[in-house]
Amino acid sequence: MKRDRNEGIWDFENGMPPQDGGQDLILGLDGGTTSTVCICMPVFSFTDNSLPPDPPPVLAHAVAGCSNHNSVGETAAKETLERVMADALFKAGSTRSAVRAVCLAVSGVNHPTDQQRILSWLRAMFPNDVKCFVHNDAVAAMASGTMGKLHGCVLIAGTGTIAYGYTEDGREARASGAGPVLGDWGSGYGIAAMALTSVIRAYDGRGPQTMLTSRILHELELSSPDELIGWTYADPSWARIAALVPVVVSCAEAGDEVANGILLDAVQELASSIKAVVCRLGLCGEDGKGSCPLVMVGGVLQANKKWDIGKEVISCISKEFPGMLPIRPKVEPAVGAALLAWNVLKKQSQSGG
Amino acid sequence: MKRDRNEGIWDFENGMPPQDGGQDLILGLDGGTTSTVCICMPVFSFTDNSLPPDPPPVLAHAVAGCSNHNSVGETAAKETLERVMADALFKAGSTRSAVRAVCLAVSGVNHPTDQQRILSWLRAMFPNDVKCFVHNDAVAAMASGTMGKLHGCVLIAGTGTIAYGYTEDGREARASGAGPVLGDWGSGYGIAAMALTSVIRAYDGRGPQTMLTSRILHELELSSPDELIGWTYADPSWARIAALVPVVVSCAEAGDEVANGILLDAVQELASSIKAVVCRLGLCGEDGKGSCPLVMVGGVLQANKKWDIGKEVISCISKEFPGMLPIRPKVEPAVGAALLAWNVLKKQSQSGG
Known part of the structure; x- marks a missing residue:
């Protein structure tokens, strides 16, 4: 040794x-x-x-x-x-x-x-x-x-997001997972950053008013959207920002159009990552009807709320690939x-x- | 003293x-x-x-x-x-x-x-x-x-972007200027980050192929889009990323649709910041026809190339506010x-x- x-x-x-x-x-x-x-x-x-x-x-x-x-x-x-x-x-x-x-x-x-x-x-x-x-x-x-079987597709959506696909003969493909600068939209960070941006846009008069303003300011104990600037500068850690996802979900559930739009965009982004690896590897066969495990993990996908991001991603993917078998791991x-x-x-x- | x-x-x-x-x-x-x-x-x-x-x-x-x-x-x-x-x-x-x-x-x-x-x-x-x-x-x-007269609107678009408006009676309003996390799209950082994101999306199979891939990899002396991840992690300074704007402009000038789309979006974003402050302060009068100085500064607006972002912003703004008087400062x-x-x-x- x-x-x-x-x-x-x-x-x-x-x-x-x-x-x-x-x-x-x-x-x-x-x-x-x-x-x-x-x-x-x-x-x-x-x-x-x-x-x-x-x-x-x-x-x-x-x-x-x-x-x-x-x-x-x-x-x-x-x-x-x-x-x-x-x-x-x-x-x-x-x-x-x-x-x-x-x-x-x-x-x-x-x-x-x-x-x-x-x-x-x-x-x-x-x-x-x-x-x-x-x-x-x-x-x-x-x-x-x-x-322990490396076959299928996995979507991770927590603070960041990444999708990986693996074939039984050892090929693999990745999508997303490149960090916020390189556009990991659909991640917890991405969802929350879009929500913060919407608050600033509404405050500036560049975007529609949204319930996100009062809910996020309340959550962060700030009194004005102006103060969000200092708040983000103070500590730009992704996890701190991603922690606002539940606020966005609750606003969407309460009928806020801006929050709803952010979550719908996130669903499209997450689904597009899965589609990219499934297509590149042919995981669902040539006709797209083949069966293939889809493992889904991470805080963004585990919210069993009225607005369930994971469920919407599955619904979006199933239209194109009806054989995808969603799995939420037990270990x-x-x-x-x-x-x-x-x-x-x-x-x-x-x-x- | x-x-x-x-x-x-x-x-x-x-x-x-x-x-x-x-x-x-x-x-x-x-x-x-x-x-x-x-x-x-x-x-x-x-x-x-x-x-x-x-x-x-x-x-x-x-x-x-x-x-x-x-x-x-x-x-x-x-x-x-x-x-x-x-x-x-x-x-x-x-x-x-x-x-x-x-x-x-x-x-x-x-x-x-x-x-x-x-x-x-x-x-x-x-x-x-x-x-x-x-x-x-x-x-x-x-x-x-x-x-030295504090009246009108100023748009700054360098690494970041901000728009300010000032009335002769001392009121003021701001739009954007909140940093990248809070969505300063249209800034040099914003343009370049979108370009980097497009390269990753094309590589993943989540977006169309683009000339930005070869041009940006060449500029950064990297051999694969994968390496962009390490490159952004190594030093996430906004100015280092914003320095890629000329590459985006040259791709748009060469007819690349993705680069062109990024610059068109940036123009809309920059124009929306100006519009927001003009509207909030009534800088062009109630009918929007009044005259008002529009000072434009920063590297993003000073490119006198075929694809001139500053010129496009002025053209976009003038449709709504024909009395805006663009000024490029001499001091x-x-x-x-x-x-x-x-x-x-x-x-x-x-x-x-």
């Missing part, structure tokens, strides 16, 4: 009994912009062709901060990932020598060079025979809806990541690889 | 001869997000009712960095303002005792509380009888087109600020105040 630069993180392993013959483990990680989750799962049997246990057993669960290298820088991202894995193994009463596979799904992996770099971090942390996988966080979300994305690694191990075991 | 906290800045005054009986001065400041300019102007005669000399005499010109308190914080903004004024007075061979008025027009003054705070900084820096004026930077731009905004102060001194002198 290679030596680590952060020896302290793994010091706990020295006090552990030898793991030889113990339970083999898989680490599944979901690294987002707000937090990073690592779960530790046993490698359950490959002997039959059945699906993994439902729910899959989770031996340990650890949480840390942001591990998106774009947000916090490489050094901090790497240390966060290393610590959360050590924490999960420690909680599971095990060490790295028991690990068979690590599947890391982390936001900010947008390019093969990102993937290669993070993969090299992982390989330096673990023994050479550990299978390491690095993906975008969308992969974990997808796998959490399909119990967390980190479990999806671990199941994905388990599926790969299973295939390799069955093919004798 | 009050004692300064930054004594060092004004140390040069100790070596100056007494200014009693010397030339009275006005300081005019234009504080933007990229730089701050202070000019020193003599107080020329109030005896007749003529306009100020054209061009107005400038005794000294000093430049410093950003003085927008939203961008650099209050302490840094205040020190920048103090230093640039001291620098201008030093270059003019004079001291604060010769100053009759200071007119500071600085970006980021969006609320009366901003104005009051900056006014109190100024008053602490100068003798009690110095007239101090604090405005948004739009005021300096306006006055630079009207030789810099800091001179406008000084002329504004001169006009106030003149009025006070004529009314015996």
Whole structure:
């Protein structure tokens, strides 16, 4: 095993009994912009062709901060990932020598060079025979809806939004997920920024009056739309702005036309991301009638209110692709990541690889 | 005179001869997000009712960095303002005792509380009888087109955009100028962000193909639209993104429909800001036919290319308000600020105040 630069993180392993013959483990990680989750799962049997246990057993669960290298820088991202894995193994009463596979799904992996770099971090942390996988966080979300099978389409709409599609033969495609500057409309940030813009436009006399004005000012404890300028300058974090989505939904439910228009636009944007990946990969076949899982995750899609953005997106997509099968995952994305690694191990075991 | 906290800045005054009986001065400041300019102007005669000399005499010109308190914080903004004024007075061979008025027009003054705070900084820096004026930077731009008269409408479109209107009886109105989060579409940032978004949409399969893709990637020395994500994350400064406007204009001139659409939208947005302030203040009279100056400044409006955004905005506005008189200022905004102060001194002198 290679030596680590952060020896302290793994010091706990020295006090552990030898793991030889113990339970083999898989680490599944979901690294987002707000937090990073690592779960530790046993490698359950490959002997039959059945699906993994439902729910899959989770031996340990650890949480840390942001591990998106774009947000916090490489050094901090790497240390966060290393610590959360050590924490999960420690909680599971095990060490790295028991690990068979690590599947890391982390936001900010947008390019093969990102993937290669993070993969090299992982390989330096673990023994050479550990299978390491690095993906975008969308992969974990997808796998959490399909119990580890990487096939279909996943739409994530929280603070940001991204759509990914995967074919059974290993091709993939992405749409959106490029951040607010590059137009992730339909995201929580996008919806809330449009609402704030509408308030300013109404105040300026450039747009219609809207209930959003009083509701948003009340929510933020401000007395005039003018003060929104200072409010956005004070802290332009996307999550802080995206937190206004419930206000927009409640205004739309109360009949506000401007808020309603913003949500309808968001539905079109989110649906267009799904359509783009479905078309590029031919996920619903040549006639568009084929069946295909559509995993939907993130705060924007989970509002079970009168105005249900997720439901409207499904309704919009189903017109064009009636075989799309919407799935709201029951397990967390980190479990999806671990199941994905388990599926790969299973295939390799069955093919004798 | 009050004692300064930054004594060092004004140390040069100790070596100056007494200014009693010397030339009275006005300081005019234009504080933007990229730089701050202070000019020193003599107080020329109030005896007749003529306009100020054209061009107005400038005794000294000093430049410093950003003085927008939203961008650099209050302490840094205040020190920048103090230093640039001291620098201008030093270059003019004079001291604060010769100053009759200071007119500071600085970006980021969006609320009366901003104005009051900056006014109190100024008053602490100068003798009690110095007239101090604090405005948004739009005021300096306006006055630079009207030789110090605060009447009409000014549209600024550089990295950001803002429109201000002023009536002869002292009312004013603003539109836009709220920053990118709050939808300053039509700004240089807004145009370029839309162009970047179009590149991503085309790449995703969510929007039409566009010449913007190859031109922008070439300009930024990137090889794939994917890399735009890292590029925007690396440094989200608005000016860096707004610098892509010439690429968008050249694509529109070459017939690219997407680029053309972005510029047409920008024209509508900029025109809507002007219309909003003209309507709120009744600047063109009840029938909209009255005459009114329209001062136009900023990089987005100054492109004398085949696709001339400023010309299109004027053409759009003139349909509704045929009496709008477009002005492209010949003096810099800091001179406008000084002329504004001169006009106030003149009025006070004529009314015996």
